[in-house]
Every structure is written in C-alpha cells, then in structure tokens.
Amino acid sequence: MRQSQLFGKTLRESPKDEVSANAKLLERGGFVYKTMAGAYDLLPLGFRVIEKVKQVIREEMNAVGGQEMLMTALQPKERWEKTGRWKELGEEIMYQFKDHSGREVGLAVTHEEPLTEMALRSIRSYKDLPLFVYQMQTKFRDELRAKSGLLRGREFIMKDLYSFHKDTADLNHFYTKVIDHAYKNIFKRSGLEVLVAEASGGSFTKDLTHEYQVLSDEGEDVVFYCTHCNFAQNKEVATIQEGMPCPHCKGEVKKARSIEVGNIFPLGTKYSERLGLIYQNEKGEKHPVVMGSYGIGVGRLAATIVEIHHDERGILWPEAIAPYQVHLIELLGRESGSIQRVRKAVEKLYKTLLAKGVEVLYDDREEISAGEKFADADLIGIPWRVVVSEKTLKEKRLELKKRTEATPKYITEKELLRKLKRPR
C-alpha cells in the first residue's frame, strides 16, 4: 500500500478526550476514528489489525474443531424472556427498543439464547454431540462508562465459541483443550502473557469461571496471583491475598490491576434446561445438553497489545498482528538526479517484496521530511523498517531496523528477502 493514498492520516497531537495509551496511539496512528465513546470506526490500518487478530483466532478455533457461523444482532424479546435475561440484561447493558411496528426487539450482548434455540434443530441424540461452533460478531453493550478506547466498547467484535456435550466429563475435556491449546496459542501469537484467573460467572452461570488476565494499570479488574505458579483469582472471588503464601506452591501472592482479554464459562445445563435442549443417550434416556462458552474481545485484544507493547514514540506490533510486515521508507534527497534514482530503486524493491508475498506499507509521500517519516513509522509500529536513500544506494545496502531495536543494520536485498520469510 502506498502511504500517500492511505485513508487515515497520522495526527500530530493525541485526541484530547482520551486517556489510555491504546485510544491515543490507535487514533493518532490512523488506525481508528471515534464515532462515539465506545464506538470506533476501523480505518484501513485498523481494519488490517483486526483481520489479523481474527485470523489468528480463526486458525486456533478451527484447530479444536470449531465451526464458524454468524448470528444476528437483532433479537426478539420473547426468546430472551425464556431465560429471564430480557429483564436482567435490559436493565443494565442490552439496547432494547421498539421497531416502527411497535414490536420490542433488542441487540444481542451475547448469544447463548439464540444458539441454544438453533441447536434444538440439530441436537437430538448423543451422536450429534459434541458440537463446537463459534462466530466473530459485532456485539452491542450499553456500557455505563466506555472510556478506555477499544478496551471497553459499546459496539465491538467478539469471538464467542459455544460447546455442547453429553456430560460434564466431556465438557471438562474440551474446556481443558481450549485452555491448553487454543487460548494458549492465541495469546502467545498475540505477544501477550496471560494469567488464567478464577472468577465469577456474572449473568452467565453460578459456577466459577475462568478469565484470561493481562497485568496492566489500564485494566479495570484486580487480580491476586502467585508469582511462582501463576495461580490467580479475580478480586471478586479471591480467597488468597497479597502477602499470603500461595495455597498451591507456597509462592508469593501479589495484587495487580489487569485487563480481561478472554473468558471461559462452564455453563452446565442452565440454558439447555430453560430452552429445552434435551438429547437421548445410548440407553434411550433423555438428558439436558451440557454447555460451555468461550469469549475473546477482538478489539480489546488488539487494544491490550497496544497497552503492553508501546513506548513513548508509538506502537510495537507483534509480527502476527501487525497491519503490514515492512514499512518501506524512501528518502528522496533534493537533487532531481537523486530523486529519480531513489524513486526507481524503491519502486523496484516494493514490487519485489509484493511479488514475494510480503505485506508492505510504502511511504512514498513527497514533501515529508525524513524526521516526520521516521516518527510516523515509530507511531504506526510496523515490525520492520526498511530505508532507501541516496546513501544506501551508494553503499549497495538497505537500512533495516526492527521497531523493537534501537539501531539499524545495513544488509543486501538478498539478505532482507531471506529475513522476511515469515517464521510461522
């Protein structure tokens, strides 16, 4: 992509009404536009980041047998009255309103009710189980305070996986697989260290659930965690306290603020019982289906990466999530001979990289100083910066700098192409 044509310019100043790093940097970097508190438009750079996060999640969901689908946001009142959540959620965070014909509808804040109803048509026998379906869908939640950029949205993309099982043992088996494989890989590939903390189930279940927490002062949660074995509990349900020895390993327990980037709920039979999702087992006996649900906020995950991976100059995207792999910067010089030579060399390199399948943002902007180009590159945070100038041409080298490192290296084009073979 030629940066001169990119929709969404970098801003010199942070937006005045934003406090958190993700909100400031994502808006300054031209990733997002704020339509309302908690509702951000994704500009092309931000769209690419969110698509990268979705792709990582999709691969890991498919690897544990998840089938992707997409449910509606619009919901009829009657469906949610069956579980008592029309009133419960409506008082707090569910947008509910009358359509032009006077019918009451709402926007889904989660999808246990619709999916359980849908499953009535598919699940009748033990042979139809287990079943794993997920979506990455736009949720609407009327949060009282939506103030931390993409960390807490009124409109946001969420990955929600739902699992259906014949019994609790089978649920536990899958639940562990999600913890040990899918979620572990997703957060690792996103460059985040997570704690798996015990938590309460809110309106979803009365059982203990698990939250994925990333330590950060920007977080709204508070966790107690063992610095040795990583046992962790959300403050809401904590039985451990700072200073106590860890009940599992006697390690040191600390307290910290944290961001909840994911959660997993053993729902049990709450929804299947209320909505009549019953299956027949091998012996012909009827039992309610045992369910689990597994969420990750897609935008929140991207925002958390920014909170954790940034410095005073901008963002440092992990390779799997970066909008582009390479930020190619041309410094044209001042003489017309130099301008032509550099432009020609960069155009050629740009095409070579594209032909190799490398994702490149090419800063071809004229009348922008080298200093401004470098500042923008640091702000946007693409992992590799490649500079071509009269100087690098003379030396038959390219200037290559990792966003995470302080000093550049000078290498040949061949060496660059070898380096950019993506590791995964």
Added chain:
Amino acid sequence: MRQSQLFGKTLRESPKDEVSANAKLLERGGFVYKTMAGAYDLLPLGFRVIEKVKQVIREEMNAVGGQEMLMTALQPKERWEKTGRWKELGEEIMYQFKDHSGREVGLAVTHEEPLTEMALRSIRSYKDLPLFVYQMQTKFRDELRAKSGLLRGREFIMKDLYSFHKDTADLNHFYTKVIDHAYKNIFKRSGLEVLVAEASGGSFTKDLTHEYQVLSDEGEDVVFYCTHCNFAQNKEVATIQEGMPCPHCKGEVKKARSIEVGNIFPLGTKYSERLGLIYQNEKGEKHPVVMGSYGIGVGRLAATIVEIHHDERGILWPEAIAPYQVHLIELLGRESGSIQRVRKAVEKLYKTLLAKGVEVLYDDREEISAGEKFADADLIGIPWRVVVSEKTLKEKRLELKKRTEATPKYITEKELLRKLKRPR
C-alpha cells in the same frame, strides 16, 4: 468437513411461513436460521457462501483501488441532523432509540454521513484525491415488510464503496470503471445476468442513478428493458414502455419484475457541502469534494443466485460461490467387508482432496440411505458430486456428476484431480 459433524441439518419440509425459493431452500439446506422476519443467522454452510461472495467482491473492489475499512453501526443523532436525514430516515427505516443514559442514538442504514465526517481529517488538498474506500458491514433497516428471505433484510451485510473526487469528470471516469470492470466482474463471477437500469436516487441524491437488476418474478422492482441493446429503466423513472421501439437501437422493449442486486449513485456535492468537506485545488481555490457511492447487498446477492439457479430438487451454486467445491458421498453397503473397504477408500480420497486444497463436504453419515444422501446433495447444491461405493471400487472408477447435468461420468482419481484444478 465431515457432514456427520456439520452444524445445521437439512430439513425434509420447507418452513411454512416462507414463500420465496431462496428462503425455502436456504433454510431447508441448513444454510440459514430465521431469527425474525428479515434477520437470518448464518449456519456454517451459509457463512461459507457469504464469505465466498465477500471474497469475490473484495477482490474486485481492491482491483479498482478500493481500501477496505469498517464503520460502526451505532450513530449519534447530531451527525445525521446535519444532513436532515435523522428525521427523514428515522420516520421510515432507521432504528432510533435512547441509550440507558437517555442519549438518542441510531443504527446506520447507510454511511455517507460518518464517512464524509471522517474524510474531513484526510482530505484537504487535490493531492488527497481521488480516494476509494469500502466496507462490508452489517446494516440495519426496519423494513415494513421483510418477507422474501434474504432478499429484503432488516439486518444484512452490505458492501458499500464510496469515492471522493476533485470534479465530476473524475467521478464519471471512476463511475464508468466500476460499471465496466468491478461490478461487471462481480455479477459475472456470481453467475448472474444483470441489466444496468436508470433509476431514482431516493434519499441519497436528486440525480438519476443506476441499479443492477436481475430479472426474476421474485423481485420487488419493475423494469422496462430493450431485449436487443439492454438499455433499461426502472418503472419509477421510465420514459420507455412495453411495445415501444428502444430509443437507442429500435429494439423491442419489454417489461419484467426484477431484483435490485446493486446500485451506484453519483452523489455529487450533497454530502460534502452539508458536512463541509472542502478541498483546495492546484490554484489554491476551495471546492466541495465530489462523491459517489456504490452498494451491493451481500446476502441479497447470494439469495438472488438461489432464485436464478435452482430446480425442483435444490440449489445449483456457481463454482465461485459454492460453500464447497466437491460433495464426496460414501455408500457403505451392508456387509462389514464392504463397509470397511468403502470407508477406507473414501477416507483416503478425502485426505488427498484436502491436501490438494479442494474444499470438500464429506457425507460420512451412517444409517442414511443412498437416496437421502443424493437428495441432500441436490438440495445443498455443491457443483461436483463424487460417489464412492462397492461398485465404483470394483470398477476402479469414481462416479462424478455435475449438479447442472443429469447423468454421471465414471473417471479415475487422477482424472478427477485434474478436473478440480480451479479455473480462476
């Protein structure tokens, strides 16, 4: 995908409340689930179809320089009051309501207002033009009557492209490119013959606009069109009539019902003037930006394909849009020796096809008769059906049938793999 595990079973009977072919077949085939009139959940098969349509559209949008982004559905009232459309659209189709704090918000039915506002930050000079951005985003429209399956939705994915230009000549240049390349290719790849009909601009513009119309009795529109040169007009603005000679070529003018699958609007300066989107030209003069918008309903396109390409047994998907390329069907026979032999051969073929990158739905369902499997394959409508049975194994051939043809062919595995190399 193993069909025994697929979420979304085929139904023996059509849903009683549906009239149109797309609604009946998509629900019977396990593509969609109806949550409310006009709001359909996409089950895994339907999700794949919609992703295929999106991919075709994405490729053609990118080819004309479109940049993909994603705008919010939630909208503040103040933004839409500037163009007078808060009231205008609110009376008819825009969902508008108060949030829990009493603030009035709405759900976007289109995105001229938000995008023009966003462009204020990016467009200042002629150097920032032209600009082409698009999204495939979930729109909400409170349609009075949503009765034709996915043809008219209250919640639906729409591709909307917006273009920004320095003058009308540049708009016309791009407008023609969209007609002659992007839209032409999209509908061709979707297997649809379209008429480009003159139409009115509704709330978007006072100018004449263009609609892409597919002739179908299921359509809500009426067009007059020339059977010779394809000149067409929507009844709303028609100057030609059935029986008249075509004003362009003297050909025969006919009248027919049709489905509007896309539209393109030369918006001119309506939105840029009302929202203050002004740029400075080469001479330093200030002018309002000239705009165009270009829509395609993603779900409606898929539904139109079903309306046009179906027979009494089910759907006939074009290859580019089909959820899978191959429907692999095993007929296990009754003796245990036969069951094992067939199962082993099909498993091997299934893995070979997947390794070659062929998308396969593998009907591995036990206790389902050959007749039921064939009926389901015809209903789901995957382009190629491959059958493996004791009989085909003995003859060292596979049974291959195109959904569009009546009789199968018997070919070797090698010949099959050669055939399935995707053309495009």
